[in-house]
Amino acid sequence: MSNPQKTEGETAAATGKPAMRDSLIAAAFQLFLDRGYEQTTIDDIVGLAGVGRRSFFRYFPSKEDVVFPDHEQCLADMTAFLQESADTDDPVLKVCDAARLVLRMYAENPTFSVQRYRLTRKVPGLRAYELSVVWRYERTLADYLRGRFAARKDGTLRADVVAAAVVAAHNHGLRSWLRANGQGDAEAEVDRALEYVRNAWPAKPQAQPAVEEDEDDVVVVIAKRRTPMWRVVRDVEASLQRD
Amino acid sequence: MSNPQKTEGETAAATGKPAMRDSLIAAAFQLFLDRGYEQTTIDDIVGLAGVGRRSFFRYFPSKEDVVFPDHEQCLADMTAFLQESADTDDPVLKVCDAARLVLRMYAENPTFSVQRYRLTRKVPGLRAYELSVVWRYERTLADYLRGRFAARKDGTLRADVVAAAVVAAHNHGLRSWLRANGQGDAEAEVDRALEYVRNAWPAKPQAQPAVEEDEDDVVVVIAKRRTPMWRVVRDVEASLQRD
DNA sequence: GTGTCGACGGTACTCGGTGTTGCACATCAC
DNA sequence: GTGATGTGCAACACCGAGTACCGTCGACAC
Numbered sequence: 001m002s003n004p005q006k007t008e009g010e011t012a013a014a015t016g017k018p019a020m021r022d023s024l025i026a027a028a029f030q031l032f033l034d035r036g037y038e039q040t041t042i043d044d045i046v047g048l049a050g051v052g053r054r055s056f057f058r059y060f061p062s063k064e065d066v067v068f069p070d071h072e073q074c075l076a077d078m079t080a081f082l083q084e085s086a087d088t089d090d091p092v093l094k095v096c097d098a099a100r101l102v103l104r105m106y107a108e109n110p111t112f113s114v115q116r117y118r119l120t121r122k123v124p125g126l127r128a129y130e131l132s133v134v135w136r137y138e139r140t141l142a143d144y145l146r147g148r149f150a151a152r153k154d155g156t157l158r159a160d161v162v163a164a165a166v167v168a169a170h171n172h173g174l175r176s177w178l179r180a181n182g183q184g185d186a187e188a189e190v191d192r193a194l195e196y197v198r199n200a201w202p203a204k205p206q207a208q209p210a211v212e213e214d215e216d217d218v219v220v221v222i223a224k225r226r227t228p229m230w231r232v233v234r235d236v237e238a239s240l241q242r243d
Numbered sequence: 244m245s246n247p248q249k250t251e252g253e254t255a256a257a258t259g260k261p262a263m264r265d266s267l268i269a270a271a272f273q274l275f276l277d278r279g280y281e282q283t284t285i286d287d288i289v290g291l292a293g294v295g296r297r298s299f300f301r302y303f304p305s306k307e308d309v310v311f312p313d314h315e316q317c318l319a320d321m322t323a324f325l326q327e328s329a330d331t332d333d334p335v336l337k338v339c340d341a342a343r344l345v346l347r348m349y350a351e352n353p354t355f356s357v358q359r360y361r362l363t364r365k366v367p368g369l370r371a372y373e374l375s376v377v378w379r380y381e382r383t384l385a386d387y388l389r390g391r392f393a394a395r396k397d398g399t400l401r402a403d404v405v406a407a408a409v410v411a412a413h414n415h416g417l418r419s420w421l422r423a424n425g426q427g428d429a430e431a432e433v434d435r436a437l438e439y440v441r442n443a444w445p446a447k448p449q450a451q452p453a454v455e456e457d458e459d460d461v462v463v464v465i466a467k468r469r470t471p472m473w474r475v476v477r478d479v480e481a482s483l484q485r486d
Numbered sequence: 487g488t489g490t491c492g493a494c495g496g497t498a499c500t501c502g503g504t505g506t507t508g509c510a511c512a513t514c515a516c
Numbered sequence: 517g518t519g520a521t522g523t524g525c526a527a528c529a530c531c532g533a534g535t536a537c538c539g540t541c542g543a544c545a546c
Contacts (some may be wrong), residue, residue: 020494030529041532050497131374157436160415161408161443168407172400192401200404200443263525284501295526300503488546504531509520512523 021059023049028066033115037123064129067116067128076136082144091148092162092201096142096194099170102137103190106174110182117178138167162201171195205242264302266292271309276358280366307372310359314376317348321380325387334391335405335444338384341438342413345380346433349417353425360421381410405444412436
């Protein structure tokens with residue numbers, strides 16, 4: 001679309017016209033929005049783009065893939081982001097930031113994202129495809145958290161649940177922005193949603209960390225009287241498990 | 244299936260042989276396990292079952308559906324369960340119990356469930372189909388929670404996140420049971436996982452101790468790491484209560 | 487020149503899924 | 517009994533996504 005991948009830019013730079021991949025995307029969306037996804041055949045798309053049928057499948061392994069042309073790159077970006085400085089202090093924060101990468105991708109092309117959203121809501125096949133994409137994001141986050149939570153007692157469980165919650169919160173904010181036709185502040189919306197998740201699983205025994213190691217191996221917890229009991233218990237519990 | 248649907252039992256009761264639907268499922272799984280899912284065509288299945296090709300699609304709208312023959316019923320059961328006495332005191336508990344319905348369905352046929360699990364892990368198309376099924380469960384739970392959380396500030400967000408967390412916890416326990424070939428106590432595993440989620444969002448969000456607010460009003464607790472949890476809780480609780 | 491490599495197009499094929507037709511059989515009116 | 521109607525199933529034809537194979541053309545070596 002308006003932000004073409006740079007990987008096959010050579011021929012595009014030489015000829016001046018967009019690369020075949022981009023012209024296929026443009027032709028596909030024009031037809032999808034015009035007559036509907038299922039009413040559009042591959043032959044229609046390649047006919048409009050003026051290329052051979054075989055070329056379509058060279059760039060997109062399936063008809064659904066042309067609807068989500070940038071997710072593969074975003075997934076790679078997320079993986080790279082999680083690998084660089086993987087030892088940040090707060091794993092949940094790191095994962096929230098990784099989720100924000102997806103939001104940014106959507107926010108880069110609001111009109112395109114909104115069009116795709118409406119398409120995806122209508123066509124069951126596209127919804128199923130989107131679910132599998134979301135699942136890959138969630139798996140990426142969960143795998144990262146599993147590494148960070150490896151020392152904990154229920155590390156893998158915690159990783160799976162936190163990843164699911166982060167993805168759900170992110171998607172909640174994203175979808176409300178998409179339903180509003182890309183108006184409003186998507187970042188703020190998602191920030192609020194992610195903050196909600198982060199409050200459920202506090203970063204560190206945060207309130208007042210005040211965990212002092214000593215010869216006698218003690219834990220010191222300082223809490224305000226107002227702090228709800230369940231929260232104190234949880235923080236103490238987290239402190240007692242050496243992570 | 245050892246638990247055939249009762250809806251078309253008339254002809255089965257008359258002839259004594261399992262209904263066509265069940266014989267199709269049996270033939271399909273026999274071939275899937277023998278030569279693989281993608282290597283098996285619809286013609287193979289109907290040939291083994293001794294029925295016409297068109298009959299397959301009368302009972303299963305797609306090839307994937309024959310792998311998940313009971314989810315439609317389970318989804319209906321869950322919806323009914325959430326509608327009856329929808330005004331229970333704790334919505335999260337209710338949703339956890341609804342998730343347990345799915346576990347029970349899996350636990351009814353351990354060998355079948357394990358076989359299907361292995362199939363689903365291998366075949367991407369089946370994984371995508373399973374994701375769409377899980378998504379429908381999650382939507383059902385989220386819709387229920389939206390109704391219950393309607394009065395809250397971030398009701399829909401909370402509903403989406405809790406539903407996702409519950410589903411993730413349930414699936415975590417379920418999958419670990421499936422990976423163990425159906426050995427062990429699936430119920431206990433899932434109970435533990437769901438309990439973890441319920442701790443993150445406690446039933447009554449705040450049983451405020453109603454302590455006067457004084458910014459400097461803090462409690463200090465010092466405990467050895469080896470101290471039993473119940474004792475720490477007791478001491479903290481005692482300290483938090485105004486003396 | 488020849489060899490090779492890579493991008494593209496064309497053709498034929500497999501297979502999932504749908505629509506249609508015709509047959510066998512049961513039921514019911516008469 | 518006979519004929520009309522409805523239903524479940526098989527057989528056939530058809531569509532479209534996706535794949536395998538091959539052929540073409542241009543770029544670039546040597």
